[in-house]
Amino acid sequence: MTSRLPEAPADGPTADLLRARRQGVLTTLDRLLLHSPPVAEGWNALLGALRRGTTLPGDLRELVVLRVAALAGAAFAWAAHEPIARDAGLTDQHLAALRAADAGADDGWTPVQAAVLAFTDASARAVTVPDDVFDAVRAHLDDRQVVELAVLVGGYGMVTRFLVALQVPPPGGAVPG
Structure with a gap:
């Protein structure tokens, strides 16, 4: 099974931001988000905060x-x-x-x-x-x-x-x- 959209290229500054949050690895999810760099950057910031910046156990x-x-x-x-x-x-x-x-x-x-x-x-x-x-x-x-x-x-x-x-x-x- 493949996604409904092809994966975007994994290069550029937005891809680098996503890679940094994921310890160097891009997922299929990331590659799909890269079709819209501004959305990918906002997503990366929000999900990074939710995963590592909250006080919830x-x-x-x-x-x-x-x-x-x-x-x-x-x-x-x-x-x-x-x-x-x-x-x-x-x-x-x-x-x-x-x-x-x-x-x-x-x-x-x-x-x-x-x-x-x-x-x-x-x-x-x-x-x-x-x-x-x-x-x-x-x-x-x-x-x-x-x-x-x-x-x-x-x-x-x-x-x-x-x-x-x-x-x-x-x-x-x-x-x-």
Whole structure:
């Protein structure tokens, strides 16, 4: 399976910026973004900040990324982030729950993970986050982290929509199980 668009050339200053964030490697996603250097540069800055500039713990960050990927059916994002999520402490049970249609609080989540998962589901599915869901997150996260959480859900919503619309296959073309 190949993407709906051909990959752009991997040269120039924008490609160098993307390479720097990815430790020298460009992904198919990057090569597609390079069709629009200004968009690729903005994307690179935003996603770099979301991945390395927030105060959210890694398990919460990757829980959000994988849940949004699962809800959108974005195999590329899942394949890219599953190893990161495992390194951040998410277990096979967590990963299975994130893939489930209804990843509930009885799936081995800590209270903060359950609250973040409920927030992610509400925001990604309906956009509106009910007061009780917001209050549950607020009981665990400070102001900065609430902002980072909301932008993380929206940012990876953007990522997954791009990946799905352009039918970007996961590395190696295999859809993870």
